[in-house]
Amino acid sequence: MIRIKKSANTPPILTIQGVSETNRLIDFYNLNPTSYSSRLGVLSKNITKIHFDNTIYGDATVKALLKMDQHNKCCFCESKFTETSYGDVEHFRPKKAYKKNGAKSLTYPGYYWLAYNWNNLLFSCEICNRKHKRNEFPLDNELTRKPFHSHPNLLSNEDSLLINPIEDNPSDYITFKEEIPIPKNGSRKGATSIKVFGLERxxxxxxxxxxxxxxxxxxxxxxxxxxxxxxxxxxxxxxxxxxxxxxxxxxxxxxxxxxxxxxxxxxxxxxxxxxxxxx
Ligand SMILES: [Zn+2]
Missing domain, CATH: 1.10.10 (Arc Repressor Mutant, subunit A)
Known part of the structure; x- marks a missing residue:
């Protein structure tokens, strides 16, 4: 992983349709927040699921800019794979639901208001996204995860255990002993990222x-x-x-x-x- 410098110009589809769709989702959520939320004793099938429009965040203009910013490399494993597969638009903070540190089940909803947010989008290989990271979003201290109905969120207070290549410098957390990734100075964030992103593969x-x-x-x-x-x-x-x-x-x-x-x-x-x- 390396630091990713994203283009300052957000693709228009995110600033127009994306913003409009985000506002619509927030309005719906605010009508009945508890129906969207995991609560003790509520089965996942009984939670109202939020649906997302992948033609917005997955638009060709979004993907092309992400690929350019990332030099056609996966944001996590740094492999160059685009000759043999399409790659995914990845949400760093999971949009639908997320998994807490060590949890077996998902917590609903996810960071749905970031589904069309340029600074939450990355370009990743399909194996990193679909097999490894998936919905994982562990925090060092769950108390720093703010309730989702306080949308003007305080995400900067979240002590994520995953390296965010847009905000963090991965070399502060991960180093390599020859080909093997190791947490730098015993970093817990480095160790968790190596595991969750499946970097040893x-x-x-x-x-x-x-x-x-x-x-x-x-x-x-x-x-x-x-x-x-x-x-x-x-x-x-x-x-x-x-x-x-x-x-x-x-x-x-x-x-x-x-x-x-x-x-x-x-x-x-x-x-x-x-x-x-x-x-
Ligand atoms: Zn990858």
Whole structure:
């Protein structure tokens, strides 16, 4: 995970239809708040469910801007997956219902008034969103979660146990020992985020990436302007000198890009190769 800088210009569909729909939901909720809420002894099937219009938050203009802001990477696992799947518009604070820390069941309603809020939307891979994060939204202290009928909410007081890449700097909470994510300085928020986002599932892919960078670093040490050095290295690599020069140039390109925001698994790369350029 890395910090995500979102475009300042919110997609118009969120500021027009999104705001209008949010106001409609709040008005409906205020008519009978208890009918939407989990309460002791009330079965989930008896709770009035709030319905959301996915053509608003899932509009192509919203998704395109999220993808651009995130360099076509998943906000959680930093994989580049858009060549093989569409990806999801993810709600950082779950809109329909949420799971408290360690809870087995969902609490209704979720942060429904943030369903169309630009600052609650992220672009994620389907596995992070649908298999791992889902409706999880644990807080360190549930008392900091304000009652939902006080909509002008005090979200900044919520001590979320999940790293929000829009507001937090993930590198404050997570570091990497080679390919393995570990909580920085024993951070509980880091540990919870690693678990909830399922970040360890990508250990093998991150390891392959690190190996490729290590090899590239070896190649960048060869002076491509020295015929003697190139010829000697080409013999040891058992390739033609011209092919080696091409590989050295590819390696330099990887060296320059591997730790940047645009690169996959960039936080892992930065932790392992702190001297690589990040801008
Ligand atoms: Zn992901």
């Amino acid at each position: 990508l250990n093998e892919s991150r390891l392959e990436n690190l190996k490729a960078i290590k090899l590239a670093l070896t190649l960048t040490n060869i002076d491509e302007t020295s015929i003697e050095e190139v010829n000697s290295a080409a013999i040891s690599f058992k390739i033609k000198p011209l092919d080696l020069i091409e590989s050295i140039r590819d390696a330099k390109s990887l060296y320059n890009s591997a730790a940047k925001d645009t690169a996959k698994f960039s936080l892992c790369v930065r932790c392992n190769f702190p001297h690589l350029p990040i801008n």
